[in-house]
Amino acid sequence: MTVFSKIIQFQTEGEIDIIDLTSEFSKIVSDxxxxxxxxxxxxIGSTGALTTIEYESRVLDDFREILHKLIPKGAGYKHDKxxxxxxxxxxxxxxxxxxxISIQNGIMQLGTWQQPVFVCLDVRPRSRKVAVxxxxx
Amino acid sequence: MTVFSKIIQFQTEGEIDIIDLTSEFSKIVSDxxxxxxxxxxxxIGSTGALTTIEYESRVLDDFREILHKLIPKGAGYKHDKxxxxxxxxxxxxxxxxxxxISIQNGIMQLGTWQQPVFVCLDVRPRSRKVAVxxxxx
Amino acid sequence: MTVFSKIIQFQTEGEIDIIDLTSEFSKIVSDxxxxxxxxxxxxIGSTGALTTIEYESRVLDDFREILHKLIPKGAGYKHDKxxxxxxxxxxxxxxxxxxxISIQNGIMQLGTWQQPVFVCLDVRPRSRKVAVxxxxx
Numbered sequence: 001m002t003v004f005s006k007i008i009q010f011q012t013e014g015e016i017d018i019i020d021l022t023s024e025f026s027k028i029v030s031d032x033x034x035x036x037x038x039x040x041x042x043x044i045g046s047t048g049a050l051t052t053i054e055y056e057s058r059v060l061d062d063f064r065e066i067l068h069k070l071i072p073k074g075a076g077y078k079h080d081k082x083x084x085x086x087x088x089x090x091x092x093x094x095x096x097x098x099x100x101i102s103i104q105n106g107i108m109q110l111g112t113w114q115q116p117v118f119v120c121l122d123v124r125p126r127s128r129k130v131a132v133x134x135x136x137x
Numbered sequence: 138m139t140v141f142s143k144i145i146q147f148q149t150e151g152e153i154d155i156i157d158l159t160s161e162f163s164k165i166v167s168d169x170x171x172x173x174x175x176x177x178x179x180x181i182g183s184t185g186a187l188t189t190i191e192y193e194s195r196v197l198d199d200f201r202e203i204l205h206k207l208i209p210k211g212a213g214y215k216h217d218k219x220x221x222x223x224x225x226x227x228x229x230x231x232x233x234x235x236x237x238i239s240i241q242n243g244i245m246q247l248g249t250w251q252q253p254v255f256v257c258l259d260v261r262p263r264s265r266k267v268a269v270x271x272x273x274x
Numbered sequence: 275m276t277v278f279s280k281i282i283q284f285q286t287e288g289e290i291d292i293i294d295l296t297s298e299f300s301k302i303v304s305d306x307x308x309x310x311x312x313x314x315x316x317x318i319g320s321t322g323a324l325t326t327i328e329y330e331s332r333v334l335d336d337f338r339e340i341l342h343k344l345i346p347k348g349a350g351y352k353h354d355k356x357x358x359x360x361x362x363x364x365x366x367x368x369x370x371x372x373x374x375i376s377i378q379n380g381i382m383q384l385g386t387w388q389q390p391v392f393v394c395l396d397v398r399p400r401s402r403k404v405a406v407x408x409x410x411x
Contacts (some may be wrong), residue, residue: 001138001272001275003311003410005378031370037140038177038270040312040374045385046328052234054183054226058215062223063230066208071340078332086336089328093337097388099325100177100235100401102268108270111182116233118343124247130375131383133312135272136140138275138409174277175314188369191320191363195352199360200367203345206320225307237314237372241406246405248319251371272409273277 004032007044012120012128015088016064020055020120021130025101025108028132035106037136042098044129047122049089049095055115065092067121088121095119103136125137141169141271144181149257149265152225156221156255157192162238162245165269172243174273179235181266184225184259186232192252204228204258225258232256238243240273276401278306278408281318286394287341290338291360294329295391295404299375299382302406307338309380311410316372318403321396323369341365341395363393371391377410 008024025039043050055061071094077086099116102109110116118130145161162176162261191198208231216224236253239246247253255267282298295321317324327337345368351360373390376383384390392404 003275005376006309007378007383018154027153036142036270038272040177040314040376041386042373042383043326043374044383044388046326046388051230052180052183053230056219058218058219059223060227062214062216063227065214066227068233070207070344073181077336077339079330079336082330082332086333087331089382090337090340093325093327094369095231095342096233096370096373099177099179099233100237100374102142102177102270104144104268109179109181109266111180114181129383131378133310133376135312136270138277151391173279173407175409177314187379188367189317190367192352193356196360196363199351199353200364202351203364203368205386208345230292232368236370238315238316239279239314239407241281241405246281246316246318246403248317251320260397273407 002137006132008130008132012051012126015123017120018060021118025116027125029103029108029134032134034103034134034136037103038100039103039134040100041130043133044131047085047092048128049092049119050097050099052114052116054113058083063118091121138274143269145267145269146251147265151262151264152258152260153184155197158253158255164252166240166245166271169271171271171273174240175237176240176271177237178267178269182219184222184229185265186229186256188232189251189253191250222260228258275277275411280406282404284402284407288399289397290333291394293388295392299390303377303382306408308377308408308410311377312374313377313408315404315406318405321359321366322402323393325369325375326388326390328387360399365395366410383392397398
């Protein structure tokens with residue numbers, strides 16, 4: 001049993017930029033040399049989230065739209081008096097900060113149309129970090 | 138420290154079929170012989186989700202209803218032009234693809250009225266897979 | 275590789291009490307003596323949830339408000355015929371029961387304004403439990 005740790009860093013382009021992390025995660029699994037175990041990842045920061053989705057431009061647009069509809073920007077939030085991103089925090093906390101993915105036979109056990117993604121919920125382009133660990137043997 | 142891996146496969150009956158995974162997960166923990174550690178599980182596919190809920194028929198109906206209300210089917214989604222399940226993807230990504238459960242004294246640390254469930258969000262019956270790992274000693 | 279297990283127990287003050295778990299989790303990481311690995315935690319019970327948020331009173335109020343708006347109390351739920359907390363279950367299942375946090379150099383990899391929290395969604399003060407494991411080396 002070993003553990004392999006890494007911080008991924010990347011630039012986002014602004015509100016609800018959705019970053020496909022498949023190749024980054026695959027490289028980390030490969031570098032870890034772990035064939036059986038889990039990959040666990042969490043966002044560093046409170047205005048981003050991790051989930052999986054089909055990385056297809058139309059469903060990504062639908063995802064942006066439903067977030068705008070469910071948790072609208074600037075809807076009289078108290079936090080907006082000190083910052084302008086209350087909705088970013090709310091969306092992030094509901095989607096969630098972490099995911100874990102099974103590794104079996106050296107491969108992440110995900111569907112063909114299922115990609116792990118970072119959802120940038122903040123209101124401006126930012127440098128973002130995701131912490132990743134692979135644990136197994 | 139060891140890791141025990143398994144793919145669970147089962148048939149769902151259609152939209153918002155909710156499958157209680159307690160007995161499958163308990164068997165995996167028992168088969169793993171791990172007394173202290175975690176069970177980590179993720180959906181394979183982008184139209185299913187994992188969470189916990191009280192597996193009681195009325196609250197399950199309420200859960201179906203709130204998903205229909207929050208993320209309605211066929212609400213003009215772009216992805217529906219190429220498929221008919223945009224709402225399935227959106228619901229899955231918001232609920233989330235993975236959960237982890239503590240194992241202490243050989244038992245999953247869950248409440249009496251708390252069951253781990255697979256939520257089938259796709260629009261038709263399907264064969265579904267959940268990848269499970271138990272890590273510990 | 276080792277695993278360190280713990281049950282945290284605390285009292286909540288009622289509906290949407292939000293408990294900052296940072297110091298409890300930090301102590302567990304420190305006690306585990308694990309420098310590289312993950313902390314995995316799950317709620318024991320089906321009317322609480324775990325996530326991360328900026329622990330700032332205004333954004334916490336906004337979080338309470340958005341939950342009341344998205345999943346209102348007493349909105350004709352079937353489960354309310356046998357209990358009065360259908361909305362508590364629905365909110366808990368959508369936010370999610372578990373989170374995992376990377377540990378690198380002996381420190382949880384979280385943002386400065388990002389705190390792991392227990393969200394009490396039940397309708398009355400309760401004694402609550404969170405199961406925590408640290409796995410790594």
